[in-house]
Amino acid sequence: MILALTKKCNIACYMCNVHYKKGVLEEYPTMSSTVFSKIEPFFPFLKQLTLGGNGEPFIDKDIFHRLDRIRHLNKAVFIEVFTNGLLLDSPTLVREAVHAIDMFRFSINAFSKNNYESIMVGGKYDKLLHNLAVFKQVRNDAGMKIKTSVECIIMKRNISDIDKSVEFCRELGFDSLVFKPMWIIDDRTKEEFIKPEDAEADILRELLPKVRHLGMRTGIEVEIYDEIFQLYFNRDKERRISDDISVVPVPKKHSYWGMMKNRITRNLANKSVDYEKLPCSDPWNTIQIFENGSVLLCCQGLTPIGDLKESSIEEIWNGEEAQRYRRGMISGEYYGACRNCNRIVPRNLASYEKAITRKKE
Template sequence: MADRPGKKIKDEYMMDSHKLLWHLDRVCQWQQGKRIAPLHLDIGITTGCNMGCVYCYGVLQGRDMANQRFNMPKDALLRLLKDAKDIGVRSIAFIGEGENTLNDALYDGLSFAKEIDLDVSIATNGIKIPRERLQDMMEALKWMRFNISAATRDSYYNIHKIKAYDRVVNNIQAAVELKRKHKMEIAIGLQMVVVRDNISDIVPLARLGKKLGVDYLVVKPCSDTYDGTMSTPHEKYLEIEDIMQEAECFSDESYTVSVKWRKMKNLGRKGFEMCYGTSFLLQISGDGTVFPCGHFFNIRRDEFTMGNIIDASLKEVVKSERYWNVHKKIQCVNVNRDCETNCRHYYISQFLWDLKNPPRHVNFI
């Protein structure tokens, strides 16, 4: 059961946790000081986006407008996928600073990933999804998540700064219908980022997700810089526990509303002092640059660039001394001053920190 204060619903996706316990072979290698391949990659294949979400951390990462974007070439993407499979990467999520459906190379990439038996997923705003390619796309994916942080046309425009609510909802419905028609295994989800202006949408969006027939809605806080560039309402999150619990009550055996409680309640602070998670999870910008963490896409970029998969293969990048030196450098970063709050590595880094810093008398289990 998920650790939540509200209704006890089994969250089979473990949204408020991590899954490193199912990869203890790689964890043990890391504990032994071996140079390991990452388990997972978050990759962008474009630098641009066709939305203007008020909470978008991609703006701080150097995200471009759609008409100014750089698209990763198809040959570089296919090589990246093949290299990832060869070196032992076990999953890839098409998640970057931009909207990956803007790059048509996505579809050939997904087909190739399916061909080589590489687990892949995508997070999308759902605006630009060609219906004629949707089925093939879904058949290649383990999960597909629509980023939608509002439940009405007006609030959607207020949060996402584009009039696309009906189009997105229709595309979600089309995906759900295809899944049911063809009995696909893919999980279809929604993701909501909570800011001050959409708190009143939390319960209505939970209701909408159930009506649409998706598998889950995940509710998460907005990430921010340590000095509050995004004005994330960390204190306000503590005041809306009853609203989030009400949203969770829409959960049943076929639909889960999953609140990231640990992140919602941590006031933007991390309980670990050093980030070890980058050894297991890398993030690649839409321009092909490899980073330990997406926070550094446009901040101290020269310090934390590991390489570029357009200029060199992922295999070459991971074997380079530059790659391993950047991992060491990350461990010198003050995670509560120099990083974003509620980062991508939050859960796994807490687990790895605990492993590195055991309690006394560990044999007394």
């Protein structure tokens, strides 16, 4: 489950499809207790819960109370959080966080002051470094095996920082480093997007293998989304363009807890389905819920299946709209947004750009 407790954010990232135009948003609410209570029937069955989506989870003043409730209903669930880290500014808060959460995925899109502050608008690089040092100290003092990763979206304005990324992670005690492609949301981000023929793409082709090798030498696991290989390393020609649905064209994720294995093999619905032969298993094992009660069937944000203000979560999960996505995935006649999803084998750059272009909110 991907749970967005709020749409509010304390910064306005350059490439964010929610906040990119409006600045720091205050008008969005956090999730109401009514909506949260309607999700509770699902909590006992979760294997993994991701806090994040469109906003900064630690803006929600009820976050720890809600995490306590989730743990009460499901002690075994793996909980991770997407955060920019800028609100984790006191040892007391960090201690509470590391006792409640299993993995922290820090959104850090540059590793120098100027680049960071030009991308993560409103964020202060010096404050980030201070908070991460506090986090490292608290985690070490507690002796807890909390997993941490840096998540970085590749674009023209941070390419000069990529060679600094592994050392940044090593100094601050991160376990892994994840590189992701950028979504195109307007003309501005289209200009920032690195095309295969751009000079920056040549730099990427040189840098990324070196960064991965350096990560292996220093104990930092470097993960690179497969869309990046498709775009810049011609992997589509080698093994990605195929009509054989036994190919599983999904992005690489953290191997620490086997997300990709779980996505393919978890059987939360129809046990007769051979997930390894499907392009995507999300319709059976993933659900995304926003702070306003909107329910989607995957993490891509384009598969609405219901509203908790109008229906129960059980009715939505088993409803006709959700079943259309599942039937389409099995038959190959993909339904709705699945037809253009960048996780289902883009055939060329044009289709890839169409797939990652997001509608303005």
